[in-house]
Amino acid sequence: MMATRTLPENRILQALEDQDTTVSFDDPLENEMVLNMGPQHPATHGVLRLVIRLDGETILGCVPDLGYLHRGYEKLAENMTYFEYIPHTDRLDYLSPLANNVAYVLAVEKLAGIEAPPRAQYIRVICAELARLASHLVWIGTMAMDVGALTVLLWGFREREKIQDIWDIFTGVRFTTSYTRIGGVVHDMTAESIQATRDFIAQFPQKLGEVERLLLKNRIFIQRCEGVGVVSKEQAIALGMTGPILRASGVQHDLRRDQPYLVYDKLDFDVPVYNDGDSLARFYVRLEEMKQSAKIVTQALDAMPEGPWRTDNPKKVLPYKERVYSKMEELINDFMIVNFGINPPVGECYHAIEGSKGELGFYIVSRGQGSPWRLKIHAPSFCNLQALPLMLKGQMISDVVAIIGSVDPVMGEADK
Amino acid sequence: MTSEGLKDGFLTTRLEDIINWSRKNSLWPMPMGISCCAIEMMSFAGPRYDVSRFGSEVFRFSPRQSDLMIVAGTVTYKMAKVVRKIYDQMPDPKWVLSMGACASSGGMYRSYPVVQGIDLFVPVDVYVAGCPPRPDAVLKGLMEVQKKIQRGEKPGQKVSYIEEHRERKTARETAVEA
Amino acid sequence: MKEKLLEKLRSKRNDSILTVEEFRGDVVITVRKNDLPDICRFLRDDPELRFDCLRDVIGVDQYRPEDRFEVVYNLYSLPHNYRFFLKIRVDEAALTVATVSDVWPSAEWYEREVFDMFGIGFEGHRDLRRIYMPEEFEHYPLRKEFPLMGIPGSLPLPQK
Numbered sequence: 001m002m003a004t005r006t007l008p009e010n011r012i013l014q015a016l017e018d019q020d021t022t023v024s025f026d027d028p029l030e031n032e033m034v035l036n037m038g039p040q041h042p043a044t045h046g047v048l049r050l051v052i053r054l055d056g057e058t059i060l061g062c063v064p065d066l067g068y069l070h071r072g073y074e075k076l077a078e079n080m081t082y083f084e085y086i087p088h089t090d091r092l093d094y095l096s097p098l099a100n101n102v103a104y105v106l107a108v109e110k111l112a113g114i115e116a117p118p119r120a121q122y123i124r125v126i127c128a129e130l131a132r133l134a135s136h137l138v139w140i141g142t143m144a145m146d147v148g149a150l151t152v153l154l155w156g157f158r159e160r161e162k163i164q165d166i167w168d169i170f171t172g173v174r175f176t177t178s179y180t181r182i183g184g185v186v187h188d189m190t191a192e193s194i195q196a197t198r199d200f201i202a203q204f205p206q207k208l209g210e211v212e213r214l215l216l217k218n219r220i221f222i223q224r225c226e227g228v229g230v231v232s233k234e235q236a237i238a239l240g241m242t243g244p245i246l247r248a249s250g251v252q253h254d255l256r257r258d259q260p261y262l263v264y265d266k267l268d269f270d271v272p273v274y275n276d277g278d279s280l281a282r283f284y285v286r287l288e289e290m291k292q293s294a295k296i297v298t299q300a301l302d303a304m305p306e307g308p309w310r311t312d313n314p315k316k317v318l319p320y321k322e323r324v325y326s327k328m329e330e331l332i333n334d335f336m337i338v339n340f341g342i343n344p345p346v347g348e349c350y351h352a353i354e355g356s357k358g359e360l361g362f363y364i365v366s367r368g369q370g371s372p373w374r375l376k377i378h379a380p381s382f383c384n385l386q387a388l389p390l391m392l393k394g395q396m397i398s399d400v401v402a403i404i405g406s407v408d409p410v411m412g413e414a415d416k
Numbered sequence: 417m418t419s420e421g422l423k424d425g426f427l428t429t430r431l432e433d434i435i436n437w438s439r440k441n442s443l444w445p446m447p448m449g450i451s452c453c454a455i456e457m458m459s460f461a462g463p464r465y466d467v468s469r470f471g472s473e474v475f476r477f478s479p480r481q482s483d484l485m486i487v488a489g490t491v492t493y494k495m496a497k498v499v500r501k502i503y504d505q506m507p508d509p510k511w512v513l514s515m516g517a518c519a520s521s522g523g524m525y526r527s528y529p530v531v532q533g534i535d536l537f538v539p540v541d542v543y544v545a546g547c548p549p550r551p552d553a554v555l556k557g558l559m560e561v562q563k564k565i566q567r568g569e570k571p572g573q574k575v576s577y578i579e580e581h582r583e584r585k586t587a588r589e590t591a592v593e594a
Numbered sequence: 595m596k597e598k599l600l601e602k603l604r605s606k607r608n609d610s611i612l613t614v615e616e617f618r619g620d621v622v623i624t625v626r627k628n629d630l631p632d633i634c635r636f637l638r639d640d641p642e643l644r645f646d647c648l649r650d651v652i653g654v655d656q657y658r659p660e661d662r663f664e665v666v667y668n669l670y671s672l673p674h675n676y677r678f679f680l681k682i683r684v685d686e687a688a689l690t691v692a693t694v695s696d697v698w699p700s701a702e703w704y705e706r707e708v709f710d711m712f713g714i715g716f717e718g719h720r721d722l723r724r725i726y727m728p729e730e731f732e733h734y735p736l737r738k739e740f741p742l743m744g745i746p747g748s749l750p751l752p753q754k
Binding site (some may be wrong): 038075286411 | 447450452454455456458459462463464469477489490494495498499501502524525527528529530535547548550
């Protein structure tokens with residue numbers, strides 16, 4: 001059943017030839033060529049390799065080649081405890097690290113049957129939405145840069161530096177934070193960090209308005225993105241797309257609203273859905289999402305209750321550090337949890353959140369030990385990249401960059 | 417190069433020194449941005465930690481036009497071939513800065529597909545530790561490469577180590593403050 | 595929704611269902627491996643069920659002497675906003691499963707990943723190649739006997 005062993009490059013070229021290439025366009029040159037858009041390329045958003053079959057400038061078919069950043073996440077998870085794995089989840093979608101921590105910890109808490117206290121849940125919502133903002137700021141910078149507007153990259157990074165300053169104040173690290181813990185968060189959100197977040201959100205809509213005015217009135221940008229890379233609603237669902245690009249094809253689906261987790265059912269926000277399915281619609285969806293995220297953060301900051309930020313469950317949740325250093329039982333619990341793990345019950349469960357790229361989910365199979373028996377990461381970028389051959393078919397070679405920019409893949413999670 | 421000479425309107429120096437000075441102040445990096453460190457490298461080139469004031473105005477993504485390769489991110493076996501190919505395409509003299517823990521030693525990934533350090537297949541000049549290193553740390557790494565160039569050392573031979581600098585207060589100092 | 599799903603599945607093919615488990619609100623239904631394509635087509639096309647979205651295909655190595663591997667399908671119904679998991683057991687002696695990529699096109703890459711990591715073949719798959727590891731790699735990394743650090747010499751490295 002398995003094919004005979006041939007050279008790897010031949011297998012990719014064979015796959016490229018086997019693809020359905022019925023594309024009709026105006027003046028075919030009758031001169032086909034295979035182009036390698038290699039793993040090292042300024043516009044592929046990481047190490048994505050595309051082998052493209054061209055007739056002149058029009059694309060007949062494309063085969064993405066992944067695996068250049070495969071780091072063995074799932075095998076690593078089987079060999080370390082649930083706590084030790086939290087820093088690894090940071091590096092999955094490395095543009096929004098806090099959101100990945102939240103996703104993983106929610107899955108483990110579901111398996112172990114723990115619930116974090118309300119204050120911790122509100123803090124996690126703020127973290128996830130700030131992470132979404134940071135990720136979309138990089139997206140808007142790189143997509144505009146790929147299309148040609150270099151100013152927006154620097155503006156996006158200027159705003160992102162402000163968010164990273166906020167993270168620096170309240171988690172201690174600029175970038176890969178590992179802020180959440182099973183049962184709560186590491187430490188409380190101080191008044192200083194709350195004020196910093198409020199100041200940032202207060203000036204953010206005006207900065208976003210500047211970017212909008214620069215891009216959306218620009219005829220070149222609109223023409224490069226409109227009608228490019230169209231995906232219809234049925235194709236989007238069948239190909240398993242998720243996240244903003246699914247909503248840009250007219251599908252009303254957002255996990256924060258449909259299967260709410262944390263305290264999203266208590267917050268009021270809109271979910272933008274556009275029907276065109278082209279790159280411009282994807283752009284609009286993410287732009288609206290940024291505005292909604294700012295709204296959610298303001299509501300969460302206003303509604304955050306006082307209280308503990310970690311549950312009190314000695315067998316499964318790490319105790320507060322000052323008690324560990326002064327009391328005996330907490331010291332023993334800390335030792336047991338760090339060295340032997342939390343030992344959730346035998347079973348398997350799945351939990352997903354709406355990350356900035358789509359549905360980020362963890363499927364954990366547990367056999368009652370400190371480390372999972374099997375951990376599967378459902379990475380949204382992996383699902384979205386599957387639709388790339390369909391989006392690229394029939395487009396020009398210069399549209400590849402705009403399309404990849406609008407899909408916004410992150411290879412850290414696509415390759416796991 | 418002395419300042420007395422500058423007062424008269426000319427200065428005398430050795431040819432090697434002036435060549436090294438101009439090389440170090442116009443290092444054009446080739447960003448081999450692979451994973452998370454690439455984002456910190458973008459910040460390092462961004463508006464706050466501006467690297468163009470060090471002479472690296474253009475980030476040339478073409479290896480033929482660059483002289484410093486910044487390897488930022490985890491290098492897997494599948495990617496190692498590509499990194500080596502790009503290193504071979506760069507014209508001499510070329511320097512390599514290994515950014516982050518993953519490029520320097522495999523980082524937190526002791527697993528089957530990750531190369532445990534790029535110095536297994538590429539000669540490295542400066543290692544910058546951190547996961548990811550702050551952009552200031554990478555700037556310090558760049559300055560160390562510049563010092564190496566000014567000293568006239570051959571690329572890829574001697575290696576120096578940089579760590580993220582953190583202020584640690586001793587127990588006595590914190591007790592005094594409290 | 596769970597009751598409707600079970601009732602419809604039982605009325606169509608009662609002998610296929612091996613077990614029904616529920617843990618923390620997630621329903622996992624194990625069916626017979628040979629009936630998989632029919633059941634999948636039924637789940638997608640039936641107007642009351644409409645499971646139009648295959649979210650993931652997950653391979654698990656349970657490391658037991660018989661029925662060593664399991665393949666879990668993460669199915670989601672957009673109209674009804676309901677998710678459940680369909681599981682089949684694969685024995686090491688008969689390591690092939692019929693593909694579902696003609697029912698849900700998103701299964702192509704998910705099945706390639708299961709093939710790459712576990713070695714489970716999928717009959718009828720259009721393009722079954724490795725997806726993460728290089729094509730010449732000869733082992734299957736996520737099997738339990740494969741060591742975490744890999745097998746020295748199994749992956750080539752360029753010369754310094």
